[in-house]
Amino acid sequence: MTMNPDYNTRVDLFKESPTRKIDVIKEKLQQEGKDIILLSTGQPSIPPPRWAREKLAEELLEESMKLYAYTPTQGRKTVLEAIRRELEEHGLKLGEKQITLTAGGQSALFAAITVLFKQGDNVAVFDPMYFGYWPLLDYAGVNVIDIVEDIKQGFKPDLDKLEEIASENKLKAVILVTPDNPTGRIITREEAERLASLAEKHGFYIIVDEAYRTLVYEGEHHYIYKYAPDRVIALNAFSKDPGIPGWRLGFAYGPEWIIQRVKLVVQETVYCTPAIAQRLVEIYLTDRKRREEHIERVKQIYMSKRDAMISEIEKTLPKAEYVRPKGGMFLFLNLEEYLKPKSMTAEQLSLKLLEEKGVATVPGSYFSKHYKYALRLSFVSEKPERIREGIHRLAQLLEEI
Amino acid sequence: MTMNPDYNTRVDLFKESPTRKIDVIKEKLQQEGKDIILLSTGQPSIPPPRWAREKLAEELLEESMKLYAYTPTQGRKTVLEAIRRELEEHGLKLGEKQITLTAGGQSALFAAITVLFKQGDNVAVFDPMYFGYWPLLDYAGVNVIDIVEDIKQGFKPDLDKLEEIASENKLKAVILVTPDNPTGRIITREEAERLASLAEKHGFYIIVDEAYRTLVYEGEHHYIYKYAPDRVIALNAFSKDPGIPGWRLGFAYGPEWIIQRVKLVVQETVYCTPAIAQRLVEIYLTDRKRREEHIERVKQIYMSKRDAMISEIEKTLPKAEYVRPKGGMFLFLNLEEYLKPKSMTAEQLSLKLLEEKGVATVPGSYFSKHYKYALRLSFVSEKPERIREGIHRLAQLLEEI
Numbered sequence: 049m050t051m052n053p054d055y056n057t058r059v060d061l062f063k064e065s066p067t068r069k070i071d072v073i074k075e076k077l078q079q080e081g082k083d084i085i086l087l088s089t090g091q092p093s094i095p096p097p098r099w100a101r102e103k104l105a106e107e108l109l110e111e112s113m114k115l116y117a118y119t120p121t122q123g124r125k126t127v128l129e130a131i132r133r134e135l136e137e138h139g140l141k142l143g144e145k146q147i148t149l150t151a152g153g154q155s156a157l158f159a160a161i162t163v164l165f166k167q168g169d170n171v172a173v174f175d176p177m178y179f180g181y182w183p184l185l186d187y188a189g190v191n192v193i194d195i196v197e198d199i200k201q202g203f204k205p206d207l208d209k210l211e212e213i214a215s216e217n218k219l220k221a222v223i224l225v226t227p228d229n230p231t232g233r234i235i236t237r238e239e240a241e242r243l244a245s246l247a248e249k250h251g252f253y254i255i256v257d258e259a260y261r262t263l264v265y266e267g268e269h270h271y272i273y274k275y276a277p278d279r280v281i282a283l284n285a286f287s288k289d290p291g292i293p294g295w296r297l298g299f300a301y302g303p304e305w306i307i308q309r310v311k312l313v314v315q316e317t318v319y320c321t322p323a324i325a326q327r328l329v330e331i332y333l334t335d336r337k338r339r340e341e342h343i344e345r346v347k348q349i350y351m352s353k354r355d356a357m358i359s360e361i362e363k364t365l366p367k368a369e370y371v372r373p374k375g376g377m378f379l380f381l382n383l384e385e386y387l388k389p390k391s392m393t394a395e396q397l398s399l400k401l402l403e404e405k406g407v408a409t410v411p412g413s414y415f416s417k418h419y420k421y422a423l424r425l426s427f428v429s430e431k432p433e434r435i436r437e438g439i440h441r442l443a444q445l446l447e448e449i
Numbered sequence: 450m451t452m453n454p455d456y457n458t459r460v461d462l463f464k465e466s467p468t469r470k471i472d473v474i475k476e477k478l479q480q481e482g483k484d485i486i487l488l489s490t491g492q493p494s495i496p497p498p499r500w501a502r503e504k505l506a507e508e509l510l511e512e513s514m515k516l517y518a519y520t521p522t523q524g525r526k527t528v529l530e531a532i533r534r535e536l537e538e539h540g541l542k543l544g545e546k547q548i549t550l551t552a553g554g555q556s557a558l559f560a561a562i563t564v565l566f567k568q569g570d571n572v573a574v575f576d577p578m579y580f581g582y583w584p585l586l587d588y589a590g591v592n593v594i595d596i597v598e599d600i601k602q603g604f605k606p607d608l609d610k611l612e613e614i615a616s617e618n619k620l621k622a623v624i625l626v627t628p629d630n631p632t633g634r635i636i637t638r639e640e641a642e643r644l645a646s647l648a649e650k651h652g653f654y655i656i657v658d659e660a661y662r663t664l665v666y667e668g669e670h671h672y673i674y675k676y677a678p679d680r681v682i683a684l685n686a687f688s689k690d691p692g693i694p695g696w697r698l699g700f701a702y703g704p705e706w707i708i709q710r711v712k713l714v715v716q717e718t719v720y721c722t723p724a725i726a727q728r729l730v731e732i733y734l735t736d737r738k739r740r741e742e743h744i745e746r747v748k749q750i751y752m753s754k755r756d757a758m759i760s761e762i763e764k765t766l767p768k769a770e771y772v773r774p775k776g777g778m779f780l781f782l783n784l785e786e787y788l789k790p791k792s793m794t795a796e797q798l799s800l801k802l803l804e805e806k807g808v809a810t811v812p813g814s815y816f817s818k819h820y821k822y823a824l825r826l827s828f829v830s831e832k833p834e835r836i837r838e839g840i841h842r843l844a845q846l847l848e849e850i
Contacts, residue, residue, distance in 0.1 A: 062710075095514055101509045163460050220455075318718070322696055
């Protein structure tokens with residue numbers, strides 16, 4: 049791509065997002081008129097509630113710059129206050145300077161990693177992990193220490209292992225996604241408490257990615273911040289709830305000295321976060337009752353889709369391993385028993401499945417060095433019958449190979 | 450702010466945006482019920498045209514994820530194509546991979562600087578320069594070489610000086626804003642051609658910031674890219690036209706190998722640019738005739754405001770120096786003759802003017818190491834009579850001190 053080597057070659061660590069490769073093939077097939085079943089995408093399938101969109105549509109017609117002007121980098125006070133109030137109900141006490149808006153979850157990831165990490169820092173991560181972290185950690189030049197989560201243990205984070213690592217190394221931080229992408233695992237209160245006490249004992253930070261925190265189907269989301277407020281930086285997004293992934297709004301909260309620097313990184317990368325997304329989220333968060341009804345409805349729909357996926361897996365893929373997702377949008381399907389004997393990787397399977405059967409998935413290898421024969425399946429985009437059909441075609445393909 | 454030094458202390462180079470300081474005082478005074486005349490802000494005062502907002506408002510009510518979904522990082526094809534077509538009319542030939550969207554102008558600045566610059570690179574800039582560049586250049590660790598633009602020469606970029614610098618140093622790049630913020634100066638075709646030929650002869654890059662390119666009142670905007678397509682990275686924004694600063698959409702164009710890396714930086718900092726801003730801009734750019742009418746109307750309004758400012762300056766500030774802005778939103782007013790004898794800096798004056806006379810301005814020192822006694826005045830926010838009143842109060846204050 050280049051004839052000129054005189055640039056910051058470290059940016060080449062920022063590779064094209066791996067799901068884009070799948071998107072390109074998918075779009076090509078769609079243009080050829082092929083109907084593709086989408087089990088690949090992490091996007092909600094339900095737009096924000098109509099009442100919130102109606103209000104915003106009205107305001108678009110006002111002859112004023114209010115909806116269009118720059119906002120403070122940290123965000124409009126009303127939005128920050130609505131977030132603060134909601135977190136307070138979950139027992140989190142946060143001062144004014146402990147929350148900042150970000151331009152989506154990605155912007156929160158980038159900013160937190162830019163602020164906290166120096167070249168050579170030891171950072172523990174749980175494998176499998178959302179693939180978006182890898183290029184950022186590479187760019188920061190940190191030393192990543194993987195802790196494999198055992199599918200047979202329900203992808204529980206192995207905190208004994210973490211303690212061992214923290215005892216043997218100067219650990220800067222651990223990264224945890226809960227509810228998890230790609231496994232749908234959530235952490236228990238005991239795990240949250242133990243993580244917090246390990247962080248305090250060994251002096252490391254916890255970067256906790258809570259982008260799916262309102263999409264919990266069984267049990268509840270536990271906020272680690274409560275147990276170690278000086279040690280936890282929490283990253284959040286409005287992409288999944290209220291469902292505006294393309295509008296780029298998220299937030300981060302944690303210790304003031306970190307959050308104020310996260311804000312500076314957001315300032316220098318985007319100046320402020322999208323004002324129109326802030327306004328929609330403000331409308332959405334402020335009408336508490338209708339918001340709860342909306343989330344409840346969305347959760348019911350996603351849960352029934354999840355259950356359709358599970359029942360079809362049970363029926364057609366007896367040798368597959370998976371853990372029933374307690375939250376989020378994904379099921380992580382281990383097909384080792386099918387693929388290993390044939391020496392076929394998940395990448396090869398995913399490609400074949402897309403090209404020959406018209407089903408888009410994401411190879412587990414994008415999330416894991418350990419799980420080489422897994423697929424990440426999204427259960428939110430398609431209707432239940434198409435989810436069943438997608439799993440059915442996967443089973444067919446596994447029989448054919 | 451910190452008790453813990455174990456972080457990436459380089460982010461402390463990202464200081465709070467200097468105009469925020471003014472905003473904080475301004476907001477405090479406004480809360481006290483004081484009416485403030487805003488000559489500080491670089492925001493348009495006219496929202497996007499109603500027909501475009503109406504179309505978007507309709508689409509907000511559709512029960513689909515279309516308006517909310519992630520887009521490719523580079524941007525929706527339709528938007529990129531509309532931009533490409535427009536630039537083509539100005540004689541620019543750009544391939545598909547030579548344009549990428551960015552999350553506003555700031556995101557384009559951040560990405561271009563991140564891709565191109567390495568620690569210790571020599572980078573020439575013209576003083577005064579938009580203040581947003583300073584923290585980014587500090588963070589990149591480059592060696593900045595200032596070239597003062599003489600107000601008596603209409604802030605013409607001193608290309609003799611640039612040639613001298615490029616002959617004596619290994620120059621990595623020069624940064625040029627045209628139409629300029631804060632001076633309103635535009636470059637001539639001859640200057641564009643000479644800059645291009647210097648870049649090619651000496652092997653440096655030109656980062657040209659064209660955020661105000663459609664707001665030219667006299668003469669026309671010259672696209673340097675035409676004269677040195679391998680050497681020019683152009684940064685643009687939709688903040689000023691169609692007037693959606695808070696929605697964060699801009700674009701960059703230039704050599705493919707650079708733009709593809711700019712895209713990767715945008716991917717890692719924000720994943721994609723705001724989908725709703727893309728849609729509004731698509732609607733706006735596609736209706737060519739009505740777009741032109743809108744810009745024409747906006748330009749007429751801004752021009753009459755500029756002229757109101759100039760006539761009041763002529764009337765009340767005979768010893769002030771300025772150059773009639775040919776484009777953009779600002780006039781750079783040199784008050785050396787008033788302030789130097791009193792040993793008063795522009796920062797002191799700007800603060801006094803805000804607190805005692807209720808007029809918000811930006812000290813020229815935010816843009817310049819050379820012009821210590823200047824103010825940047827925006828002529829777009831207020832109505833002509835209030836602009837006159839603001840200048841009148843400035844003249845009063847200068848008499849009082």
